[in-house]
Every structure is written in C-alpha cells, then in structure tokens.
Amino acid sequence: MPATTSENPEQSSPTSFRELSASTTDPVAIETDLEDAAPRDDLTPEQLAALWAEEEPPAAGPWANLGASLVVLAFGVAGIFLSQGLGVGSPTRPGAGMWPLLVSVIIVALSLVQLIIGRRGGHDGEKFNRYSLITLIGFITLLGMVWLMPIIGFEIPALLLCVIWMKFLGGESWRSTAIYSALIVVAFYLIFITALGTSIPHLF
Incomplete structure (x- = not known):
C-alpha cells in the first residue's frame, strides 16, 4: 500500500509577496493570501x-498638504457665496442656503x-492617488x-446625490443604495419640511 503524505497548510501556503506575485496577478487574491499566510492574531x-508602518502609504509632505488645504479653502469660500444666493434666512426660519x-x-x-x-508637520497626510x-x-x-x-x-x-455617493463612490449594492437613498430623502423631508416647516425648495 503506497504511503500517503500530507502537506502542512502553513508550509504549503505562500509566505512572501514575491511568491504570491509569481503565482497570481490578481491584487485582491494576493492581499487575501498574505492575510491567510500570516495571521495577524498571532502577532x-x-x-x-x-x-502597519510598512503598509502605510507614502506621506504627502508639507507642500502637498498646503496645496490640498488651499483647494479645500477655495471650495469652502465658493460654497459660502453660493449659499448666500440661495437665501440664508434666520435661525428660526432658515432658508435654502442655511445648511x-x-x-x-x-x-x-x-x-x-x-x-x-x-x-509644520504634514506627516499624517497621504500622497495623492486615484482614490483621492x-x-x-x-x-x-x-x-x-x-x-x-x-x-x-x-x-x-x-436622491441623486445619495445614489452617487453610495453606489459609485461607496461601492454599495443597488438594493442598499435604493433603499437607503429613499429613506434619507424621506427623513429629510419629514424633518425639515413637515416638522420644522423650513423654506427649503421642494416639489411636494
């Protein structure tokens, strides 16, 4: 009767990124295999x-943080001017531009x-990539x-904003996107139109 040999799963599984890269080109599979090869619970x-320090993306640096801050500042100032055109109203009767x-x-x-x-620091920010x-x-x-x-x-x-954020930016399923987007719009309508009676422009 021929002898049977059993392989140790820990010895047969790839243990390095180089070995994983040679066996597959799928980055998701590589990341999954790496997590299976080196359980983090044992560390x-x-x-x-x-x-974690090795897996951190490169730091953006002070100049990149400066540029990002200026861009965000410009968007914020533009939002202030646009909201003024919508009508701010008062705290008791907020207009469409209040929020x-x-x-x-x-x-x-x-x-x-x-x-x-x-x-001054700039070490916490990450370099810009396609996810930015x-x-x-x-x-x-x-x-x-x-x-x-x-x-x-x-x-x-x-409704369109929720769909874009949840489905295309967040990667949610169409079912979750449809349900939660509708619930969010209904909740906002009940709170700001029905309950508070604000003057936010609405169709119904």
Missing part, C-alpha cells in the same frame, strides 16, 4: 505596529487649521445639489 503589538452656509463655514475653518498644522478623486467628486456633486435645489427642489438632487 505581538510590536510586530503589528511594525507591519450649505454652515457646511461651507466649517470647511473654511478646517482648511485654515490644516494650513497651519499641515505646513473620490473626495473631489463627492464635493462637486454636493455643489451640484446646492445649485439644483432652487430650480427643481431638494428631493431629486438629494
């Missing part, structure tokens, strides 16, 4: 800290803080919603 806190104004003011304040902190466009696209679509609200009301722009 000490010092080893985990060293592993965009508050968000824009917060953006300006945070960008000014980042201008100071980022220029997600933030830019999200902010542009938000400005598009603010622009469309006085024309067609807030329901359709808010």
Whole structure:
C-alpha cells in the first residue's frame, strides 16, 4: 500500500509577496493570501505596529498638504457665496442656503487649521492617488445639489446625490443604495419640511 503524505497548510501556503506575485496577478487574491499566510492574531503589538508602518502609504509632505488645504479653502469660500444666493434666512426660519452656509463655514475653518498644522508637520497626510478623486467628486456633486435645489427642489438632487455617493463612490449594492437613498430623502423631508416647516425648495 503506497504511503500517503500530507502537506502542512502553513508550509504549503505562500509566505512572501514575491511568491504570491509569481503565482497570481490578481491584487485582491494576493492581499487575501498574505492575510491567510500570516495571521495577524498571532502577532505581538510590536510586530503589528511594525507591519502597519510598512503598509502605510507614502506621506504627502508639507507642500502637498498646503496645496490640498488651499483647494479645500477655495471650495469652502465658493460654497459660502453660493449659499448666500440661495437665501440664508434666520435661525428660526432658515432658508435654502442655511445648511450649505454652515457646511461651507466649517470647511473654511478646517482648511485654515490644516494650513497651519499641515505646513509644520504634514506627516499624517497621504500622497495623492486615484482614490483621492473620490473626495473631489463627492464635493462637486454636493455643489451640484446646492445649485439644483432652487430650480427643481431638494428631493431629486438629494436622491441623486445619495445614489452617487453610495453606489459609485461607496461601492454599495443597488438594493442598499435604493433603499437607503429613499429613506434619507424621506427623513429629510419629514424633518425639515413637515416638522420644522423650513423654506427649503421642494416639489411636494
């Protein structure tokens, strides 16, 4: 009767990125195999800290943080001017531009803080890559919603914004996107139109 041999799963599985790269070209499979080859539950806190340090993306540096802060500052200032055109109203009867104004003011304040902190340190930021466009696209679509609200009301722009953010930027399924987008728009309508009676432009 021929002898049977059993392979140790830990010895047969690839243990290095070079071996994984030679066996497959799928980056998702490589990342999954690496996690299976080296279970992080068995690592000490010092080893985990060293592993996380190796996996960190390159730091952006002070000049990149300066440029990013200036771009965000410009968007915040533009949002303030656009919200003024919508009509701010008062705290008791807020207009369509009240919430965009508050968000824009917060953006300006945070960008000014980042201008100071980022220029001194800049080690926490990451270098720009293709995923950085997600933030830019999200902010542009938000400005598009603010622009469309006085024309067609807030329901359709808010629904489209949720769909874009959840499906195309967040990678959610169409089912989750449809359900949660509708719930968000209904919740905003019940809170700001029905309950508070604000003057936000709306269709119904």
